[in-house]
Amino acid sequence: MAGMRQYQKDASNSARVPEPGSVIDIGGTRCMAEITKEMLLHGSAGRRVLSVVTLSDYYGLKQWSKLTHSPTYYQTSDEILLLKKHAAEVSNYIVPGAVIVDIGSGGLRKVMPLLDELEARKVTVFYFALDLSKEWLEESLEALQSRYTHIKCHGIWGSFTDGLGWIKKFTAGPKVFLSLGSTLCNNVIPVAARGLKLWADTMAPGDVMLLGYDCNLDERKVRESYQTSDGQFDDFIRHGMEHSNELLKRAWYKAEDWELSREAEFQTEPTALVHRFVFRATRDVKDEVLGLGIKQGERIICYESFKYPTAVLRRQFNLAGLAEKGSWKSPASDIYEFLLVKGQTGADSAQK
Numbered sequence: 083m084a085g086m087r088q089y090q091k092d093a094s095n096s097a098r099v100p101e102p103g104s105v106i107d108i109g110g111t112r113c114m115a116e117i118t119k120e121m122l123l124h125g126s127a128g129r130r131v132l133s134v135v136t137l138s139d140y141y142g143l144k145q146w147s148k149l150t151h152s153p154t155y156y157q158t159s160d161e162i163l164l165l166k167k168h169a170a171e172v173s174n175y176i177v178p179g180a181v182i183v184d185i186g187s188g189g190l191r192k193v194m195p196l197l198d199e200l201e202a203r204k205v206t207v208f209y210f211a212l213d214l215s216k217e218w219l220e221e222s223l224e225a226l227q228s229r230y231t232h233i234k235c236h237g238i239w240g241s242f243t244d245g246l247g248w249i250k251k252f253t254a255g256p257k258v259f260l261s262l263g264s265t266l267c268n269n270v271i272p273v274a275a276r277g278l279k280l281w282a283d284t285m286a287p288g289d290v291m292l293l294g295y296d297c298n299l300d301e302r303k304v305r306e307s308y309q310t311s312d313g314q315f316d317d318f319i320r321h322g323m324e325h326s327n328e329l330l331k332r333a334w335y336k337a338e339d340w341e342l343s344r345e346a347e348f349q350t351e352p353t354a355l356v357h358r359f360v361f362r363a364t365r366d367v368k369d370e371v372l373g374l375g376i377k378q379g380e381r382i383i384c385y386e387s388f389k390y391p392t393a394v395l396r397r398q399f400n401l402a403g404l405a406e407k408g409s410w411k412s413p414a415s416d417i418y419e420f421l422l423v424k425g426q427t428g429a430d431s432a433q434k
């Protein structure tokens with residue numbers, strides 16, 4: 083419990099030490115408007131992107147959680163199968179007293195097989211779910227609270243940047259980072275590797291990261307996973323644009339000015355199957371207060387998913403200064419879990 087004790091000591095004001103089940107505000111929604119503005123208004127290299135943070139309010143997270151149950155959405159079910167099958171082996175890397183940070187925790191049913199295994203072993207650990215909606219964290223933690231006695235569950239409400247700042251307070255004690263559901267590494271390589279490295283840099287010897295990633299390159303399977311017969315995936319994505327009006331405090335987005343479509347394309351150098359939602363302006367869209375001028379036909383990219391083969395992911399791990407200790411594959415598809423520690427992997431294993 084050294085990590086938790088050190089945190090309590092460093093926090094000095096014991097009021098900041100969370101009660102099990104509580105959600106700590108480490109930055110809250112302060113960041114959401116900033117990220118939205120930056121990406122939407124000043125997109126680099128001619129790309130305007132609607133940040134996924136616009137989809138991470140209570141309504142968005144609830145909608146997304148429902149979508150993960152759709153029959154074609156293999157990403158969640160296949161990763162759960164993997165975690166159920168290999169929970170015992172993965173748990174061997176988690177020591178008593180560890181602080182587990184679930185980076186972008188979303189719906190918590192995915193982490194349950196792992197926590198169930200630790201509970202069965204009577205291993206006391208401190209689980210912190212990090213995400214962007216306080217209400218969502220509170221609601222989802224309730225289910226965990228009643229399930230466990232050895233797992234002390236908390237929420238940390240804020241952005242990844244806030245989470246990185248917060249974790250640095252754990253100057254001692256073992257840490258476990260969870261990045262499930264392709265949360266980290268899902269970007270063009272230099273950007274993704276930089277993001278991963280920020281977390282790697284906070285890791286000490288003995289700390290581990292469990293990184294789950296969707297390496298499926300079957301275009302049809304991927305396309306179908308982002309479609310539901312009742313159009314709920316589209317509603318979820320459109321909600322991001324509506325929410326951006328609230329975040330930017332300007333009604334710049336009007337549904338009738340935008341067409342929504344999907345794209346899936348194969349890339350080489352590095353190999354990837356990229357799926358994205360695309361909003362296309364059906365007329366010129368302007369907002370003088372925001373300094374926004376979008377011409378008819380211009381695009382805004384949303385919810386981009388990079389499906390990388392394992393060799394490309396391993397290159398990212400290397401760039402971030404992480405070495406692989408183990409990996410497991412889902413029995414149902416090319417969803418993987420990688421167990422990473424700080425250190426450089428040799429060239430051979432990067433080719434695996």
Ligand SMILES: C[S@@+](CC[C@H](N)C(=O)[O-])C[C@H]1O[C@@H](n2cnc3c(N)ncnc32)[C@H](O)[C@@H]1O
Binds near residue numbers: 241
């Ligand atoms: C792809 S989902 C994965 C959710 C969950 N880990 C799973 O595997 O089902 C990514 C999650 O990260 C959260 N997220 C995305 N960007 C974030 C940011 N900058 N700061 C904090 N959370 C973020 C989203 O709200 C979402 O819940």
